[in-house]
Amino acid sequence: MKPRQKRFLYIVIAIAAVGIAVGLVLNALKDNVSLYFTPTQVYNKEAPEGRSFRIGGLVEEGSIKREADGLTVNFVITDLHKTLPVVYKGILPDLFKEGKGVVVQGKMEAGGLMRADEVLAKHDENYMPPEAADALKKAETAAAAANSSSAASPSSGTPGAQ
Amino acid sequence: MAINWFKYSAPTTFYGLAGKLIPWFAIPAAILFAVGLYIGFAVAPMDAQQGEFYRIIFIHVPASMLSMFLYMVMAGYAALGLIFNTRLSSMMASAVAPTGALFAFISLWTGALWGKPMWGAWWVWDARMTSELILLFLYLGFIALHASIDDPRRADRASALLAIVGSVNVPIIYFSVKWWNTLHQGSTIKFSGTSMHIAMQQAMFTMLAACWLYAIAVTLARVRSIILERERHTKWIAELAEVRS
Numbered sequence: 200m201k202p203r204q205k206r207f208l209y210i211v212i213a214i215a216a217v218g219i220a221v222g223l224v225l226n227a228l229k230d231n232v233s234l235y236f237t238p239t240q241v242y243n244k245e246a247p248e249g250r251s252f253r254i255g256g257l258v259e260e261g262s263i264k265r266e267a268d269g270l271t272v273n274f275v276i277t278d279l280h281k282t283l284p285v286v287y288k289g290i291l292p293d294l295f296k297e298g299k300g301v302v303v304q305g306k307m308e309a310g311g312l313m314r315a316d317e318v319l320a321k322h323d324e325n326y327m328p329p330e331a332a333d334a335l336k337k338a339e340t341a342a343a344a345a346n347s348s349s350a351a352s353p354s355s356g357t358p359g360a361q
Numbered sequence: 362m363a364i365n366w367f368k369y370s371a372p373t374t375f376y377g378l379a380g381k382l383i384p385w386f387a388i389p390a391a392i393l394f395a396v397g398l399y400i401g402f403a404v405a406p407m408d409a410q411q412g413e414f415y416r417i418i419f420i421h422v423p424a425s426m427l428s429m430f431l432y433m434v435m436a437g438y439a440a441l442g443l444i445f446n447t448r449l450s451s452m453m454a455s456a457v458a459p460t461g462a463l464f465a466f467i468s469l470w471t472g473a474l475w476g477k478p479m480w481g482a483w484w485v486w487d488a489r490m491t492s493e494l495i496l497l498f499l500y501l502g503f504i505a506l507h508a509s510i511d512d513p514r515r516a517d518r519a520s521a522l523l524a525i526v527g528s529v530n531v532p533i534i535y536f537s538v539k540w541w542n543t544l545h546q547g548s549t550i551k552f553s554g555t556s557m558h559i560a561m562q563q564a565m566f567t568m569l570a571a572c573w574l575y576a577i578a579v580t581l582a583r584v585r586s587i588i589l590e591r592e593r594h595t596k597w598i599a600e601l602a603e604v605r606s
Binding site: 203206207210213214217218221225229232233234235236237255291292293294295299302317318319320321322323324325326327328329330331332333 | 408444543561
């Protein structure tokens, strides 16, 4: 083997070795690398107890309730399987809306309520003008209406609109 | 007629070639930046969710993509330098590094500016942002390591190793939003297509092309300086018109 072929081989082996090592480490630290837990994970007791952690999901439709002080907000996070009630006192990001993504940091209290210290909005990777978004929404509700009238089950529409 | 590519792997010939090529990249880059910014700010409609704030995407995404691509280019040149012992490859790796670091910094900086109004936080330790920060540190580490060793050939070899090992980070950045739960949204430009309005796409791809052309022009200019500096004791440099005058 020529020296340069040898050097090429060394480099390939080095990248493969480092890649596998990093892959194994990241796989072992999976729960620590992920930014948040889902409500299902909390339900399955996979989330840490007694310390602050993050939870992510969608804000359930119709679940936002503001208290009289104007600052405290109650809402429910859902991953479409399990739900988790949250209470937060503070200023919410602009993108915080029902049916939209949210990541909340806080501690679990007795009774399965999360008291949040921080609420972050999570938006999706789709970008479109408002008219297109409206048209999409209309088409979706029309399809849902057609669905529910034919199947006679009002819950078979878009997820999250329970 | 076959072009003898190996001829241009010698710094002596590449110096002149790079000088001739620079305007062919720099001028289109300037034009495309102007066109891209015009489409981005004047033609592209506002976003349904994020209003006008999303427009920072036109610099954020090209900068992020370039920061990752340039790292692979740098690691590739570094590997070529190690394997073939060619001087020019290592010089190209050193020339790419500062531009890559710049793009990584722009990506993080615009990301923070975008994150505050939309997410509600300048910075979150999620996998996408943390791995991009590591990328910036890898660039800075490469530059620092190279600068800390006096003998340029030894510096080339040591920093090449760092660049090659660090390339493992690039796929982690790209797939981080798929593999883990992150606050950062998924990729808009996927291999299967783009989830974006057409005028927004035009603005983004124009800016991406402009950033590419800029990166190439700047790298060529920088490699010319590196060649001049490293080969300053040679006869051909002493005979250059711009050196003699």
